[in-house]
Structures are given as structure tokens and as C-alpha cells.
Amino acid sequence: MSENLLPAMPAxxxxxxxxxxxxxxxxxxxxGLLDVAYRTLPSPIGELLxxxxxxxxVRVGFAVEGQEVVLAELAERVSPRVLAAPKRLDPVxxxxxxxxxxxxxxxxxxxxxxLASGFRREVILRLPDIGYGHTYTYAQMAAAAGSPKxxxxxxxxxxxxxxxxxxxxxxVVRSDGSFGGYRGGPEAKHTLLTMEAA
Amino acid sequence: MTEYGPxxxxxxxxxxxxxGSDHAxxxxxxxxxxxxxxxxxxxxxxxxxMQAWLVRVAHRKAIDQHRARARRPxxxxxxxxxxxxxxxxxxxxxxxxxxxxxxxxxKQRFAVAYHHLAGMPYAEIGELLGNSEAAARRAAADGIKxxxxxxxxxxxxxxxxxxxEVAR
Numbered sequence: 001m002s003e004n005l006l007p008a009m010p011a012x013x014x015x016x017x018x019x020x021x022x023x024x025x026x027x028x029x030x031x032g033l034l035d036v037a038y039r040t041l042p043s044p045i046g047e048l049l050x051x052x053x054x055x056x057x058v059r060v061g062f063a064v065e066g067q068e069v070v071l072a073e074l075a076e077r078v079s080p081r082v083l084a085a086p087k088r089l090d091p092v093x094x095x096x097x098x099x100x101x102x103x104x105x106x107x108x109x110x111x112x113x114x115l116a117s118g119f120r121r122e123v124i125l126r127l128p129d130i131g132y133g134h135t136y137t138y139a140q141m142a143a144a145a146g147s148p149k150x151x152x153x154x155x156x157x158x159x160x161x162x163x164x165x166x167x168x169x170x171x172v173v174r175s176d177g178s179f180g181g182y183r184g185g186p187e188a189k190h191t192l193l194t195m196e197a198a
Numbered sequence: 199m200t201e202y203g204p205x206x207x208x209x210x211x212x213x214x215x216x217x218g219s220d221h222a223x224x225x226x227x228x229x230x231x232x233x234x235x236x237x238x239x240x241x242x243x244x245x246x247x248m249q250a251w252l253v254r255v256a257h258r259k260a261i262d263q264h265r266a267r268a269r270r271p272x273x274x275x276x277x278x279x280x281x282x283x284x285x286x287x288x289x290x291x292x293x294x295x296x297x298x299x300x301x302x303x304x305k306q307r308f309a310v311a312y313h314h315l316a317g318m319p320y321a322e323i324g325e326l327l328g329n330s331e332a333a334a335r336r337a338a339a340d341g342i343k344x345x346x347x348x349x350x351x352x353x354x355x356x357x358x359x360x361x362x363e364v365a366r
Contacts, residue, residue, distance in 0.1 A: 012204045012207055012208065017203055017204060017207070020203065020207070020225060020228055020229065024229050024232050024233070028236055033233065033237060034236075079239075079240070080239040083236075
């Protein structure tokens with residue numbers, strides 16, 4: 001590919017592209033062609049990727065996962081009709097901002113749980129039962145989900161939670177008191193638990 | 199998908215020329231191209247070369263816009279006057295290049311846009327334009343030559359034909 005001509009063309013600014021993308025998102029939404037809308041949101045634990053279907057929030061991605069990786073996963077597992085379309089995520093962004101500002105302890109958002117099935121879905125749906133500022137051990141969580149022996153499976157469910165923060169898997173910790181793993185990295189889990197304990 | 203947004207926009211602008219003060223026709227062709235992509239996505243072969251596919255659709259959409267524009271009466275006072283050489287800012291490139299591109303014959307303009315802006319191989323361009331690889335290569339080379347003759351030395355410095363074009 002020749003790049004010789006490119007520097008001579010007037011630059012296409014970010015503003016131009018973002019105006020075009022917003023218009024495209026509106027038209028696609030109107031025509032029922034926007035299956036997955038996404039936006040990014042800065043947060044104290046790095047830039048978050050928020051994605052929603054018509055049904056609700058379907059994925060919260062951490063920067064450490066790689067935005068392109070998460071978008072490819074959505075295209076593969078939900079629909080290839082994925083567009084940057086911030087509007088659909090406005091209520092989600094607002095609630096997450098309030099959470100990080102210490103003004104929200106529960107989320108009240110429509111969720112699309114299609115990326116979690118079976119026992120994993122059972123587990124993550126019970127996560128909001130652990131109140132803000134509290135923690136469960138993996139064993140306590142297994143008991144709460146009705147399968148006291150499924151401690152490892154609870155660990156897997158938390159590790160693969162498609163909706164971290166909103167479904168608070170960070171509140172599930174090891175029985176020895178250490179934090180355990182986290183999709184967003186151990187630092188992020190530490191930050192969230194410290195923030196909630198304050 | 200949106201990673202191809204700027205490339206498709208360059209192609210639409212290059213095919214349609216400046217077309218009014220704000221590239222409105224090119225913007226419309228861009229939107230139509232991506233809406234078509236969204237409609238077609240679920241049925242596309244996963245191995246499809248998306249950039250080439252988008253450029254082909256953009257070509258058809260831009261031609262549609264071009265024809266629609268030809269049917270619209272254009273008041274002559276909307277044509278901007280050329281007021282000598284334009285001094286481009288550091289990030290503005292050479293706006294006059296859009297105009298120069300717009301004044302090329304269709305085949306040359308398309309060949310230049312698809313090869314130099316969208317990175318399509320000449321064989322594919324030939325297929326798209328209904329001629330041969332050699333004809334597409336020749337059209338692009340002629341187009342580049344014409345562009346060099348039409349725009350200022352500042353801009354021509356940045357247009358250096360590929361070896362393959364020189365050696366044709």
C-alpha cells in the first residue's frame with residue numbers, strides 16, 4: 001500500500017469521525033441494526049469498556065483485558081453489529097460514576113446475562129446480595145448459591161463475570177483473608193475493596 | 199469495523215470531490231456504506247477482507263451520490279474561487295488536493311483513491327472498474343502525474359510514485 005498520498009490529504013479529525021459515528025449510531029439504532037452499543041468510561045481503576053444490547057448491559061471490560069479483545073469477543077459471541085454509540089450507555093456511565101464518587105452502593109440497571117450461563121449465571125446473580133463494604137469467601141458464596149462444594153466453580157464464575165463492578169465479584173475473597181484474583185487485576189480489586197471499606 | 203472509518207471516508211471524499219463546503223455528499227456515502235455493512239454483517243463470510251469489501255460498497259454508494267448530485271441543479275455562486283496557492287497548516291494537509299482530485303477523469307480519480315488511499319491492489323481495482331489490472335495501474339499513474347502538474351510544489355513533494363508505477 002502506498003502511503004505517499006495520505007500526508008498530502010487534509011487530516012480527518014477526531015471530531016469529524018466522532019460526528020459521523022454518532023450519526024451512524026442513531027440511524028442504526030432507528031433501523032434496528034445496532035445490536036451492541038459500546039463506549040469507554042475513565043475510572044480510578046483504568047478505562048472501562050461498557051457494552052449494551054437492547055436488553056441491557058452485557059459487558060464491562062477492563063483496560064487490562066484489551067479493548068480490541070473485548071470488542072472481538074462481543075462480535076463473536078453476541079453479534080458483529082457492534083458500534084461505538086455512547087447514548088445507550090448513558091445511564092450505566094452515570095451509575096458507575098456515582099459509585100466511584102461514593103454516592104451509590106447498589107446498581108439499578110437492566111442487565112443482559114447472555115455471556116454467563118448455568119451455574120456461573122446463578123452465582124453472579126447472587127453477587128449483589130453481598131452488601132457494599134462487605135465480603136464473602138468463595139466458600140460462603142458457594143453455600144449461598146446452594147452448592148457448598150462448588151468453591152472452585154464459584155472462583156471460575158467470578159473470574160469470568162461479564163459484568164464486574166455492577167455484579168460485585170470483587171466482594172468475594174479468599175478464606176485466608178487475601179483478596180484472590182480479579183479480571184481487572186489484583187490492584188483493581190484492592191482499590192475497590194479499600195474504597196468500599198472507607 | 200470503525201477502524202476502517204477514516205479510510206472509507208477518504209475514498210468517499212476522493213471519489214466525490216469537495217462537493218460543497220462540508221463534504222456532505224461524502225459523509226452521506228460514508229454513512230450508507232456502514233449501514234450496508236451492518237445489514238450485511240450476519241451473512242458475510244468471516245474470512246471476508248473487510249477493508250476491500252467496504253471500499254467496494256463505498257464505490258457504489260459514492261457513484262449513487264455522484265449521480266444524484268448531477269441531477270441536482272448547482273447554483274454557480276456556490277463554486278468557490280481559487281485565490282492563489284493555499285498555505286496549509288501543519289495538520290490540514292493540502293485541501294487543494296481534494297479539488298485537484300475532483301477534477302480528474304473518473305477512472306483516474308477512482309484508481310488513485312482506491313490504490314493510494316485505500317491500499318487496494320490494481321487487480322481488484324480493475325475488477326471494480328470493469329477493466330484490467332494494467333488499465334487500473336495506468337489510470338492511477340496518469341492520475342498521479344496530473345495531480346503533480348496541478349498542485350503546488352509543497353504538495354507534490356509528498357506525492358512520490360511507487361517504483362512499480364515508475365517502472366510500468
